[in-house]
Amino acid sequence: xxxxxxxxxxxxxxxxxxxxxxxxxxxxxxxxxxxxxxxxxxxxxxxxxxxxxxxxxxxxxxxxxxxxxxxxxxxxxxxxxxxxxxxxxxxxxxxxxxxxxxxxxxxxxxxxxxxxxxxxxxxxxxxxxxxxxxxxxxxxxxxxxxxxxxxxxxxxxxxxxxxxxxxxxxxxxxxxxxxxxxxxxxxxxxxxxxxxxxxxxxxxxxxxxxxxxxxxxxxxxxxxxxxxxxxxxxxxxxxxxxxxxxxxxxxxxxxxxxxxxxxxxxxxxxxxxxxxxxxxxxxxx
Ligand SMILES: C[S@@+](CC[C@H](N)C(=O)[O-])C[C@H]1O[C@@H](n2cnc3c(N)ncnc32)[C@H](O)[C@@H]1O
Numbered sequence: 001x002x003x004x005x006x007x008x009x010x011x012x013x014x015x016x017x018x019x020x021x022x023x024x025x026x027x028x029x030x031x032x033x034x035x036x037x038x039x040x041x042x043x044x045x046x047x048x049x050x051x052x053x054x055x056x057x058x059x060x061x062x063x064x065x066x067x068x069x070x071x072x073x074x075x076x077x078x079x080x081x082x083x084x085x086x087x088x089x090x091x092x093x094x095x096x097x098x099x100x101x102x103x104x105x106x107x108x109x110x111x112x113x114x115x116x117x118x119x120x121x122x123x124x125x126x127x128x129x130x131x132x133x134x135x136x137x138x139x140x141x142x143x144x145x146x147x148x149x150x151x152x153x154x155x156x157x158x159x160x161x162x163x164x165x166x167x168x169x170x171x172x173x174x175x176x177x178x179x180x181x182x183x184x185x186x187x188x189x190x191x192x193x194x195x196x197x198x199x200x201x202x203x204x205x206x207x208x209x210x211x212x213x214x215x216x217x218x219x220x221x222x223x224x225x226x227x228x229x230x231x232x233x234x235x236x237x238x239x240x241x242x243x244x245x246x247x248x249x250x251x252x253x254x255x256x257x258x259x260x261x262x263x264x265x266x267x268x269x270x271x272x273x274x275x276x277x278x279x280x281x282x283x284x285x
Contacts, residue, residue, distance in 0.1 A: 015051050015080055017230040022053035023223050025275060028213045029115055029144050030057055032277035035211055036142040042110040043067040045134060047100045048117030050074075052081030052093075058113060059090045070095040071103060101130060111140035118143050118199065119192035122184065128203035132282045141205060142279040147193030149175040152228055152272050158262050164255065167245045168232060169273070187238070193276030200280050208278035218269040220260060225270060229256035 022029075038044060042062045046055045049070030058068050068090075072078050075097035085093040096103055112131045118124040128141060135141070151169035154161040169175070169190070179191055189195065193212075200208045217224050232239070233252050239245040263270050 013230070014234050015077055017227070017234055018051045018077075019053065020223060020227050020230055022051075022057075024215045024217075024227050024272065025115075026053065026057060028215060028275050029054065029277075030061075031213070032144050032211050032279075033058065033061055033113065033142060035209075036111075036113075036277065036279035037140055038062065038111055038113065038142065041065045043106075043108065044069070045105065045109045045112045045131070046070045047112065047114040047131070048072060048120065049078070049081055049095060050116075051077055052084045052095070054113065054115050055081065055093050055095070056085055056088055056090065059085070059088075059093045062092075064092065066092065068093045069106070069109075071100045071105070072097065073099045101127060105134045107134050109135050109139060111135070111142060113140075113142045113144075115144040116146065118196070119145055119189045124189075124192070124195075124199045125202035128199065128205065132203065132205070135282045137282065139282045140279060141200065141208075141282065142277065143196060144275060144277045145192040145196060146190075147274045147276055148190040149194070150273055152224075152270070154259070154263050155269050155271065156266060158266075160258060160262055164228070164232075164250075164259065167239060167250060168228070168235075170244075193274055196276060196278035200278060204283075205280040206283060208280035211277040213275050213277075215272040215275065216269055218263060218267065220264050222260075222263075222270060224272060225256040225260045225263070227272075228259060228270075 038058060038061045040063045043066060044058050044062060046058060046068060049055050049072045052070060055068045055070035062068065070081060078095045078097050081095050112135060121127050148169045151165040153165050175191060197208060197210065229252060232255065236247060236252065240247060
């Protein structure tokens with residue numbers, strides 16, 4: 001079965017973008033997993049593990065007596081993940097290549113986690129239902145996903161930042177209207193964060209607890225400007241096809257520099273879209 005909807009590409013540059021993204025969002029994900037109860041000694045499954053950032057973060061939470069298994073359908077990115085885990089000295093972090101729905105996975109995990117993965121799978125509730133069978137009774141299900149209803153933005157808003165935001169995300173009222181539209185559109189789900197509650201319930205789990213944060217920064221050293229440029233670069237072919245961006249006008253190679261200048265000269269701030277975490281426990285006995 002092939003349900004690869006990963007539109008961000010599979011290049012080295014995309015791998016670097018994932019690492020940059022973790023620089024901005026890692027602290028939020030750590031707080032979320034701690035709130036969800038991920039802790040010492042646990043055996044944790046990380047799905048859609050990418051370049052390994054979440055697996056390594058979880059390793060720091062479960063420690064030497066815990067274990068982490070990362071799964072990704074992109075075998076190449078797992079080479080980067082393995083090298084990074086090894087360099088960090090984590091011998092209890094392993095990675096498996098393949099589609100998470102098709103791999104034979106252990107059935108004694110204490111938790112299954114993932115970040116920016118449910119938005120890329122067409123039937124997230126049925127995936128969670130499947131993953132619950134890989135958990136011990138009472139195991140934790142914890143996913144951290146964006147909701148792009150409110151685009152990345154700057155305070156104060158400038159005409160340049162407003163235009164750049166509009167390339168990244170359609171207008172808010174469109175997104176609000178689309179929330180319940182069925183069937184789901186092809187491609188990634190931009191409102192996965194606010195759909196986590198409904199997805200968990202549809203998967204047969206108790207309504208999850210939720211946590212909302214947004215990454216925000218200012219000054220010349222905030223890595224968010226580069227992250228914005230790199231994300232648009234990865235999305236460029238798809239956005240161009242949708243007629244949402246004219247590459248000649250966007251001048252992608254100078255986007256971060258222009259955004260940084262616009263924010264820094266006003267002592268303003270740059271804010272990322274909402275990041276929502278949901279956690280629940282399997283009720284299976
Ligand atoms: C946006 S990346 C997120 C990576 C990582 N979780 C992080 O937070 O940095 C999503 C990853 O999920 C993987 N992926 C998407 N669908 C998958 C599936 N059905 N099975 C396994 N991996 C999948 C992609 O190959 C990609 O590496």
